Amino acid sequence: MLIFTKLLLAHLIGDFLVQPKRWIVHKEANKVRSKYLYIHVLLHFVLTMMLLWDLKYWKLVLIIAVSHFIIDLAKLYTTPLFRLRSIPFFIDQVLHLAVLYAVAYYGNLVGHTIALFEKLDWPLVTAIVFVTFPAAIIMGKLLEAMGEKIELDHKSLPNAGKYIGIIERLFVLMFIILGRWEAIGLLIGAKSVFRFNDLKESNNRKLTEYILIGTLMSFGLAIVTGIIYRG
Structure with a gap:
């Protein structure tokens, strides 16, 4: 649970706290050619590594960073297809959270998910x-x-x-x-x-x-x- 919390915190900081509006505008205009897309992903990698503070997790963090790049890139190209911009935004966030969850509990993903549902009220x-x-x-x-x-x-x-x-x-x-x-x-x-x-x-x-x-x-x-x- 602690690892997932740290991964989530890193995501929240990287996506909402330290990402300026001009980065978002530049990414939407230039998409894969935007330098801020790569800076944004690199920032996520650094933030996640800092919060985990353990080099043994670098492969998992790399998976998160690569998936973040793919998900963000997909959102940039699919957003114009939606009438409401909020729809691709929420899809993007759900996919990011799914990746974080899978990475945090990769050792017992199915068992933990089943236990989670069993504990639901x-x-x-x-x-x-x-x-x-x-x-x-x-x-x-x-x-x-x-x-x-x-x-x-x-x-x-x-x-x-x-x-x-x-x-x-x-x-x-x-x-x-x-x-x-x-x-x-x-x-x-x-x-x-x-x-x-x-x-x-x-x-x-x-x-x-x-x-x-x-x-x-x-x-x-x-x-x-x-x-x-x-x-």
Whole structure:
């Protein structure tokens, strides 16, 4: 676990802390001809060796550096194929983490992976999954008839309400698991403050009632899920 932690730390420092924006721009423009691509990979090699502080790992670190070069190069050439730049970014990071995991546990990769899955708290995983998109879909169905009666006179980000609901339910579930019920009240208060201005300007009673019902339903689903999990 310590080796993986050090490898992960080296990756985070190399990819996010010490990589200037101009390096990224230069790599995207010049791709394989960019000198910063090679400097970036070399920096990863040096950082990883420094954190491990043991020359016997140099072959493993070399594997990480070479794979990092291949993954980054693939991302540079495939990014224009995606409408959202965030997609290749996350694919890139997942691949890097997979390499680090494989290198850290190469001696017992299959056994460690199986043990890792066996230790998972599956009821917690189920609870987390439920309060995300399944709960959002259930709420959408329950509020569908009411939503058709609401006339919106302002624009908002696409699916913003759905993602806000998912995040707030995850927070509520976390607070219940930690036994911090008072934090749920603070979360409701904070959301009310942010919503107050919109509701004040719209002066729409139906919209106010719709948001109130949606909020209470969202919190209610998360609370019930948390109670079932803890029970």
